[in-house]
Amino acid sequence: MNQSKQFPQLSAIALAVLALSIHCQAAAQEASAAPSTPTAVQQEIQQVVVTGTASASGTRKIDAAFSITTATEEQLKMAAPSSTADIMKLVPGAYAEPTGGQSGANIQVRGFPSGSDSPFVSVQVNGNPIYPVPVLSFFEGSSSFRLDDTIERVEVLRGGPSTIYSVGQPGATMNFILKKGTDTPEGSLRFTAGTGNLRRVDGVYSGKIAEGWYGMIGGFYRVTDGVRKSGFPADDGGQLSASLTRKLDGGELTFYARGTNDKNAFYTGVPLISSNEGRTISAFPGFDPLTGTLMSNEMRNFTVEAAPGRTLNYDLGDGRGLKSTLLGMDFQQNLNGWQVSNKLNYFKGDLNTIAMFTGNNPLSAADYLRAAIASNNGNAATLAAAGGVRATTGVMTYVKGGAVSPNQQVVQAGLWAVEKKLQSFTDEFRVSRDIGAHTVTGGAYVANYSSKDVWFLGNSHLMSATPQASLINVRLDNGVVVANNGKDGNIFYAPVASYDGDNTALYLADEWRINDRIKLDAGVRREKQRLNASVSNLGSVDPDNNPLTVYNNGTSAPTGSFTSLEREDSVNSFTLGGLYKLTKDSSVFVRANQGHTFIYFDDMRNAGSQAVLDDRSRVPTPKVKQFEVGFKTATPLYSAYVNAFFTDFTGISFQQITTTGVLYSVSGSEGKGVEFELALRPITGLQLQLTGNWQDSEYKDNPSIAGNTVQRQPKFQYRFSPSYRLPLGEQAVRVYGTYSRIGSRWADQANQQFLPAYETLDLGVLAELSDKLELRVSATNVTNEVGLTEGNSRLTGGNASGPINARPLFGRAVEASLTYRF
Template sequence: MTNLHFKLSTLAISLAVAGLCTGVVAAEAPNVQVAKTQEPKKAKEYIEQIVVTGTASGKSMKKVDASYAITTIDAESIERLAPKSTADLFKAVPGVWAESSGGVSGANVFVRGFPGGGDAPFLTVQLQGVPVYQPSTLSFLENSSLFRIDETVQFMDALRGGPSSVVSAGQPGLTTNFILKEGSDATEGRFKYSTSDYGLQRVDAVVSGSLAEDLYFMAGGYAQESSGIRDAGFNSEKGQQFTVNITKVLDNGKLNLFTRVTDDHGAWYLPTPLVAGVDNSYTQVGPLNRQATIEFGPNGESKAIDIGDGRGWKGAISGGSLDLDFDGGWSLVDRFAYTSGDANTLGLVPNGSPVALSTVADNGVSAIGAVSQKTYGGDTLVQQLGRWAVLKNIEALTNDLAMTKKSDSYQATLGLYRSDYSVKDWWSIGNQAYYLVQAGGEALTGIDCNDNKDSCDWNYDISAVGDGKTSAFYGAFEYTFSDQWSADIGLRNENHQIDYTVDEGLDGVINKSVDYDQTDLSWTAGINWQFSDNAGVFLRASEGSKMPSFDDFRDNYDAYTKGENLIKDVTQYELGYKLALDNLNLYATGFFNEVKGDTFVRKPGDPAEVLTNEAYGLELDAAYFNDSGFSINMNGTLQSTEITESPINKGNEAQRQPKWQIRLTPSYDFEVAGLDSTLYGTLSAVGDRYGNNENTVVLDGYEKLDIGLIVRTDGGLKFELGMQNVTDEDALTEGDPRSADAANGRYIMPRTTTFNVSYDF
């Protein structure tokens, strides 16, 4: 597959240079034009945005006509939200709880009360309508880690539930679809420089235009580095990305080719000790401990690692689409993508609570710094940290073909989805040693655990390889009864095959082998009543599944060998209301869901807890505008969760998900000294959560305030100053997921100030 990716990437770039094509999405997204001034949106224009996600045909439609819950966030809104990672943007989506406190990669994302202990098992990230990787989550890898936001993004759709169990990858939870900017007849672009109070140096650039008649291009990317939002004492966040998007407008449609090459990583922020002197600016990794030598395997082999590399993505996603219309109401949309690269994880992972040095020192009195040679007394706090190394190589080739027949009263679609994917894993996790509890604290000598590997707690070393094939045949039918009433139904028959082998212990012996072949049926049905030009109601039911992937078999190998299929069954019901007035729009969606067969494993080797979860709640997505330049956006979620089946936690609430959350984003456009200006902010408030399924660890609710100011000149210059977490709130997003009893937690990001200047031409 590597040769194929090289050919696809080379083809896309060559076409751009040669002037044979330029980028477009399969759906009919409007051409992007970088405006020299930003006019306030009217509410009705906002709600009538084009959405391209959730349609079986692959064609675009107006958001106001959609009979499912979907949120669209455009490039201007993304810029104001100033997400520090891709998952950070998902906080603006109702029904979603995103923990983006781990850094640029490695978020935890929860959807509508669905169960989960970490990562993002019910999230699929798409680029140009194609999943970046078929499995939504592998251990130490979730979809958002494979995507970086930059100036080449035009907008993002976020689809919750609804028809998602039938279309694309069949994700029953959340599907986020990032659409790239595309060219037009006018040559235009943007150059942008960004800096911050944590040493950020970043340059973004994007340019688009016409190469020939009906032939367009967009190209752009970024290069950046910093010591990290939590200062590591070295450039712990650095990387670059380059994207080319090419579009050829045909007589009866469009052809699109794109490639996106990324090499970007950042320090992996982990739960920190909850003791005096440690706050939300603390990070374990630093110059005194970033380099380490780990031992692994039965013969004590060693490997030097740089923990400062943290988590990241070094790879490429290339693909495209063909969108054709034929006589008689027929159309064809084919979307495809190839993903390959490395998504490695290296970090210092806490193993238990901090303790006094005297309790672990060989002499019971003191120990010596491994680097500084300084002697530390017995009352010094130390903590056992694991030097974890997870090396992961992935590949995926995905194609989604849909043929549609449309008439005045109905639309019928038949589709064929196929994804072939693989993973190669090498892990050495454990490798415990005691370190000082201070930012970048060094390891110590004179402690048996540090000087003798075999005396420490545990190590889990594996080499694993896996191949998967997901094939699905889907169909959808929509019928319009009148101007007010329409209904639709969809079916998906999915076959899922996994071949997977694991060498636990790195001793050359395969002790887990999987040959899995299972088929499952999903469906969705909806009714839409547009009872006036400004308002409507929809009702939807769906049943989908999350098919098991590689790590599900490793963690639940005994269940697999006993014949259990490990499929997570998801049933959902939605009732939605939509309103569009001249200065107000509102989406309100009530939901109920049940997830059967979820498994939770705290750490490798622990027994799995098999769960059934139920949740119900209300999602709100609203915006208000007036002629004076004031606007305010609001999204909120109110939900109740319950573990209805569990051997030990029946009746408890789902872990790590708040009962309520709300985000208010006001904005005011005004003129000062002849310059167009915008003052904006975001106030986020979150309720209490439980840190574990046992509901014994309470994570307190919190409020967070972000503010910003934009000033524009007539010449295309724009200046933006922003401050995130103005009050420096030090709330926790999670406790210690590997030990509920350990006094550790992961903080939200500390206060930061950013500044950028851009030039649009």
């Protein structure tokens, strides 16, 4: 591509607000030889962002009165993200837990109480949400998007005016901008190999098709066994994207399409040893926490006993995959001084979850057997089925043959199947006009979306606490079958549900340029949401009508009747901000806003009738208030973006799916903190970058957790990223790295499961072999740090000393890629 010389000059993991300042002295020297080429600092100063701006044409980042981070295609590659969610490590104030694999990440935004999934992160393509709801049970927004070389850049807006535009997300908005064709044809092919037998090819080509018409096409295909050794392919699939742009007189029209068919294994906890009240974590005997997983070929294909005579088959290799189609349009036009914009898209996809979810902590086979005997002897129905004969002993054998030692550590894990079909249509129309010193913007947003769900939770299996575990059968001496083919637990929750929702919003905003230094803006939004749901009523069945097979007694199954739920909410949001330019290239800003998140499908199902009662007694619509004060500057020597924030939440819904059911609660929180992006360029080619945040956020309103620290969010985290570009004749080599420290956290709202702080080191090198050929080698978690991103979320209570289940970081992973540009 014709930007290949520019890309190697960019920082390894720097954000675009800083990266465009990289290597400024070297760029200045190049500029002196070619005055028409802008320096890196000039590029940063002139950089335009489009996310969260009143005008669809965007505004200079240095003039934006809000916090936004951007990353170019090259910066994304240097960051070596393991998934879409992992991009958030580039963003100060964000903390992503990508240890589940490509999908199903948990993403935390500073000061926003979420815990699991990513309710305060919306994912967009070309300014429009892929799916308008950021999170549902077994779906979070980043799962609907796969990275490839068709992405030009990503913009991540935090807070600010986002409560007014598009979906009105008060937290963070990830907006991926697709490449478009230009007058100069360009393309690339990239071949990648790496840890886990990774083999991947990426390609993209763009250019002029005819006069006024431009196109782009590209995608990827990848196969890998995964960084955890499951014994079967973990990730297998690909993607194809295309765009068609028509240049208009005073505007342009772009159509885009993306088809994805990708299977991704989902990783949950593994056995570990906890001591010192969870402050010290070490490897479980015989289990590598960095590469091991309980999943194995033996259990890859499993069954679900859904009802008498109804057995379903599933494949763990399907994991949390994505099979989807995305179609969109982006129209911008200047009509006699009116800036008109319309963005729409249509999304349809299957986002199923076929995965293992760990349950109770490991224990010896002897202890498991004693507990099984006591439990079944104490169950009157089981005892009656056994003719009143109490069990005194039992036999534990491996499904594939052989006796289980009483000292063998065993563990239970559920093999869950959740089928989820999503569909949505969104459209945002806006018009802006300059009236004197004011730019007035009015807009409308509409969305219609649905989810069709079939769930089978539970399905516990007993297995050895070993990598690629072996399933275990258990039979008591009174004829009671505790575990058969490894299955030792029923399906405890099996709803069938159909959900539909629609949103309509109107907004009005005004930007007032008082003078060359002072700018004020304000906006209001009125939004209405309507939800309806049909959720199956559940009863209990015995699929084999044999009370002695206790592993499937009491299986949850739909009764054939349904409960209908409907809810309608209307909410006002606003934003008010101001920017004062200290100099041409530095400024301070203030921002206040109030937003909301609405009740989503699962909140309504979990709360039942309590969700749809009158306003005085029903579950409330969550409210979010924020206040920000920030400073930003960019010079050849340094760059600084610092933002202080204050947040206040009420009525936030939480759910926790345990080994036996679903827990539901509502609370609020309040927080404060500072986020920062700093960079220093002391000599030509060298950049030293520091990003991160400090925060203090606590729960309120719910007496059971009020005063506790918001779960899963470190009080302090930072990332130090040095990079150095060494010219070698007409080419160059860049070496880069990132040292990250994530502070300690609490895994749960009760602040009983402690997650210790951890540090990681990532390294990389990019070598320009010629004008068209480059080689990149990157390594993540070089030191093999055993850091926990999640405790045992299937259990309540604290980390006991001894064996536990928890989810650690992936071990060291190395990738090498060769790129040819043409």
